[in-house]
Amino acid sequence: MNRSKWDQRFERADALIAAHPFAAEVLQFYKRMAMFQQTLYSHGEGACGNESGKGVSGLLEQDLNVHRLLPKFAEFLSSVEKCAPQLMAQSARDLNAQGTDRWQDLLISFWRTASDFQSSPGQPEVLLAWIFLQPQAEYLADHNGHIPGQEAMAVCPFCSRKPIVGVLRREGDGAKRSLICSMCATEWTYGRIICPACGEEAVEKLAIYTASQFDHVRVEACDTCRRYIKTVDLTKNGHAVPVVDELATMPLNLWAQQRGYVKLQANWLGI
Ligand SMILES: [Zn+2]
Ligand SMILES: [Zn+2]
Structure with missing residues (x-):
C-alpha cells in the first residue's frame, strides 16, 4: 500500500x-x-x-x-x-x-x-x-499512529504540525473537507466552513477563489486573520494528489499573496 x-x-x-x-x-x-x-x-x-x-x-x-x-x-x-x-x-x-x-x-x-x-x-x-x-x-x-476522531483540531492530531493542504472528498451528495499534515502526512477530517488558522466560522468572512486554469484547486482565505490554505477538490479531479497539486499551482499562491493573504503553511519552496 x-x-x-x-x-x-x-x-x-x-x-x-x-x-x-x-x-x-x-x-x-x-x-x-x-x-x-x-x-x-x-x-x-x-x-x-x-x-x-x-x-x-x-x-x-x-x-x-x-x-x-x-x-x-x-x-x-x-x-x-x-x-x-x-x-x-x-x-x-x-x-x-x-x-x-x-x-x-x-x-x-x-x-x-x-x-x-x-x-x-x-x-x-x-x-x-x-x-x-x-x-x-x-x-x-x-x-x-492512533488518530483520535477529533474533527475540531486545526493542527495534526498525530504530531501537532500545521496542515499543508486541504482535500475535498465525496460524501453522499456533497463533499467533506479534510486537512493533510505538513510533517507526517496524516489526513484528518475538518469542518468545511471554518478557518483552520483562527477558527472563524462566519461565511461572509471566508472567501473561496478558483482559477479556470486549475478548476479542482481552490484558495480558501479568511478575511479575519488574512491566512489562506489551498484545497484540492478530488470530486472534480480524482487523479489529483493533493501535496503534488499544491506545488503545481503556484500562480494561486502568488494571486493570494498579491491580495494580502499569508499562507497558513509554506510549501517546500518556502511559498
Ligand atoms: Zn502530523
Ligand atoms: Zn482565519
Whole structure:
C-alpha cells in the first residue's frame, strides 16, 4: 500500500509536468526529493529507536535516531545541490561544508520544535530539514499512529504540525473537507466552513477563489486573520494528489499573496 502511495506521487508529478510546463522545474525537483524520501521511508531508519513498532506513543516527542540519519543527510544534501532551485542548492552546499555537528543540531532542533519552522518557513536550511525529516514522521504516523476522531483540531492530531493542504472528498451528495499534515502526512477530517488558522466560522468572512486554469484547486482565505490554505477538490479531479497539486499551482499562491493573504503553511519552496 505504501509503495503505491509513493508511486502515485511520482506519477502525478509526471502528469502535471506534461500539463503545466511552467511548473516543470518545481515538479522535477519535487520528484527527485520524493524519490529520496521514499528510500528514507522504506528504511524507517531514524524513526525513533523502537524497531518493533510497539509501544510508541506516535507523537514526535521522542528523540530522533540522528546518528543513523547523518550519513543519509550527507547524501541528501549532495542530491539537493544538483537539483534544487538556486537558493536552496546554495544552502545545501553551505550545510555540506559545515559537517555533522551542525547537521545534528539542525535536525534535532527541527524535530523537536516545529514552531521554529512555522515562524521562519522561508529559510532554506529549515526547508531542507523539513524535506529530509518528513518521511521519518510519515513512517511513524503510518506504523504507530492512533488518530483520535477529533474533527475540531486545526493542527495534526498525530504530531501537532500545521496542515499543508486541504482535500475535498465525496460524501453522499456533497463533499467533506479534510486537512493533510505538513510533517507526517496524516489526513484528518475538518469542518468545511471554518478557518483552520483562527477558527472563524462566519461565511461572509471566508472567501473561496478558483482559477479556470486549475478548476479542482481552490484558495480558501479568511478575511479575519488574512491566512489562506489551498484545497484540492478530488470530486472534480480524482487523479489529483493533493501535496503534488499544491506545488503545481503556484500562480494561486502568488494571486493570494498579491491580495494580502499569508499562507497558513509554506510549501517546500518556502511559498
Ligand atoms: Zn502530523
Ligand atoms: Zn482565519
